Amino acid sequence: MKIRKIDSANYKQIITILNDWWNGRQMTDMLPKLFFEHFQETSFIMEEKDQIIGFLVGFLSQSKKKEAYIHFVGVHPEKRNLNIGKRLYNQFFEVIQQKGYDTVRCVTSPTNKASISYHTKMGFQIEIGDREVDGVSIHTDYDGPKQDRVLFVKKLY
Numbered sequence: 001m002k003i004r005k006i007d008s009a010n011y012k013q014i015i016t017i018l019n020d021w022w023n024g025r026q027m028t029d030m031l032p033k034l035f036f037e038h039f040q041e042t043s044f045i046m047e048e049k050d051q052i053i054g055f056l057v058g059f060l061s062q063s064k065k066k067e068a069y070i071h072f073v074g075v076h077p078e079k080r081n082l083n084i085g086k087r088l089y090n091q092f093f094e095v096i097q098q099k100g101y102d103t104v105r106c107v108t109s110p111t112n113k114a115s116i117s118y119h120t121k122m123g124f125q126i127e128i129g130d131r132e133v134d135g136v137s138i139h140t141d142y143d144g145p146k147q148d149r150v151l152f153v154k155k156l157y
Contacts, residue, residue, distance in 0.1 A: 001084070003091050006043040006055060011036040013052055014074070021074050031057065031072050042068065044091050046075075046084050053079045056088040060101060068096040070106040089122060093156055104154045110138050116150055124152035 011033045018027045035043065039059040046054035054075040061067040070092060075084045093104065106124070108115040110133050120126065129139040129151065142149035 001046055001048045001053070001087075003044050003046050003087060005040050006036055006045050006057065007040055008033065008036045010045055010052070010055070014055055017052070017076075018074065021077055035059075035071065042092060042095055044088055046088055048079075052076075054084040054088055056085075056092055058092050058096075058104075060096065060099065061105075064103075066101045067103040067105060068092070068101045070104060085118070086122065097156055102156050104156065106152045107142070107149045108152070110134075110136060110148050110150050112150075119152045122154070124154040127151040127153055 014036075015028050015031065018031065019025060021027075035057045039057060042059050043057045044055065045052055055073070056070060057072040058068060058070040061069060070089070073085055073088060096104070104124075106119065108119070110116075116126075116136060126137050127139075129137040131138050131140060133148075136150055138148045139151055140148050142151070
């Protein structure tokens with residue numbers, strides 16, 4: 001397995017497998033091609049035998065100094081629990097630290113219990129929202145009406 005920077009040619013490969021990796025859930029709208037064109041320095045592909053088995057799309061904030069954001073991470077369903085996600089996150093952490101950034105943020109849906117668990121195990125803290133659901137702090141209507149989100153932050157020191 002090897003990690004490399006993402007490039008715009010990877011867009012078609014990933015977009016064709018994305019919904020399958022999420023059990024048919026419509027995810028392609030969340031990952032436009034612009035991420036593959038404009039954030040190559042902070043987005044990565046994990047490959048095994050020239051096959052994509054994982055990816056991470058992240059970027060440096062232009063609005064908040066020393067903060068970076070992880071927008072989307074995917075791991076092939078048959079390759080989960082092999083630390084692929086962890087290796088991609090660590091690659092991202094290393095690159096942004098080299099650039100002088102020390103804070104990482106990301107967001108997930110309150111219904112995505114696996115994501116919430118994963119991020120807290122990776123050392124992310126849940127940011128306090130305006131209400132709690134099932135013991136998790138939620139930001140109501142964060143992405144629009146009825147689009148509640150769980151916000152995470154991780155300090156890299």
